[in-house]
Amino acid sequence: MTRFVLGRIGFCTLIAVLLAFFTIPLLWLVTAPFTSDPSYEVKVPDFTWDNFQAVVEHPYALPSLYNSLVLSVGTAVLVVLLAALAAYALSRVRLPGRDALLYALLLLSSIITGTAAMVPLFQLAVELNLIDSHLGLILILTGGLLPAAIFMLKDFMDSTPKSYEESARVFGASPLQIVRHVVVPLVRPGLATIGVWALANVWGNFLMPYLLLSDVEKQPAAVITYTLYTEGGQANLSMLSTFGLLYSIPVVLMYLFVSKKYGFRFHGGIKR
Template sequence: MTRFVLGRIGFYTLIAVLLAFFTIPLLWLAAAPFTSDPTYEVRVPDFTLDNFRAILEHPYALPSLLNSLMLAVGTALLVVVFAALAAYALSRVRLPGRDALLYALLLLSSIITGTAAMVPLFQLAVELNLIDSQFGVILILTGGLLPAAIFMLKDFMDSTPKSYEESARVFGASPLQIVRHVVVPLVRPGLATIAVWAVANVWGNFLMPYLLLSDVEKQPAAVIMYTLYTEGGQANLTLLSTFGLLYSVPVVLMYLFVSKKYGFRFHGGIKR
């Protein structure tokens, strides 16, 4: 009996320590923005709003959030549209070597948005006159996310019965009408998942905008965060914590909203 109790106590202590690793940074993020002169420790906040006033006065902080939003929404839009069309085609047309193609794309895409292809991507952007262009960043991020999005969506498409589309076809619907009237509504949870995943990816991406956007006014929040230093070259915890909170809230809200509306599913299929 004693052994059991001690075992339980040990187990819960271990869980508590593990959880602390995740909770304390989050607690800091929640508390520090409301604390005057925050440090690295988690303290009970004195609920000042001065930090928020300071961040509002920062010339690039709020516009950078708007930039982030633009990049994220633009990329998500392109990813969803192209991935849906490509996944539908790949799911319905039998191509020799289709699966190999998908896997190769998936493998390569983890390099394309990654650090490895940094130099050639920069070169490419220079040649195409896409330096300092938000559209250029959107295109490159879209390219990087598409393979994985196609891969996930194809699974959704595979699990919707063909008879729906054939039925619409016999009634005279064109391929695009079939996609609009039948396929898209059936895979809507999949599209929502892909959109959220793309937004979250872009929102957190630092390297590509840092590399391709030198104009501060165009830089997204992830890059601006990197510039929040005091005159002394120290990390400005007041601005960093406050901006960090503002930076994470939209993504959390989006997750909650989409999860409530569609529920997250990484597999397709409709109940029949």
């Protein structure tokens, strides 16, 4: 009995420590913006709006959030569109060496990370005149996310029975009609998953925009965060915490929305 109680106490303590480890930074994130002079510790806030005032007055802070939105939405739309078409084709058309191609894509894209490819990508962007352009960055980010997106979506496509499409074909539907009327509605949870995944990925991406966008007016929030220092070279905690909170809210909202609508099912397909 004592052993059991001691065991329970030990277990609960472990859980509590683990929880604290993850919760305290979050607590800091929600309290610090409302504190007049934030430090690294979690304090009871005095509910000032001065920090928000400072962020609003910062010349690049709010525009950078807009830039982040443009980049991530642009990339997500492109990734979903291209990945859906590619995954559908790869799932339905028998090509010699199809699986080898897919695995090679996935392998290469996961081994050759952004860090490893940053020099050639930078040179490529310079040659194509895509430096300092949102479009160029969107294209490069899309390229980086596509292999994994195609791979995940192909799984969704594979799990939808072919008879739905064949049925539509016999009724005379064209390939594009089949995709619009039948395939897209069936794999909608998959498309939503890929979209959210791409959006979150770009929203948090620091390296690529840092490399490819030198114009501070075009830089997204992830890069602007890096510039929030006081004149003395110290991290500006009141700005950082406030901006950090604003930066994380859209992602949390999006997660809640998608989770409610699609339940984040990763198994796709149809209930039968």
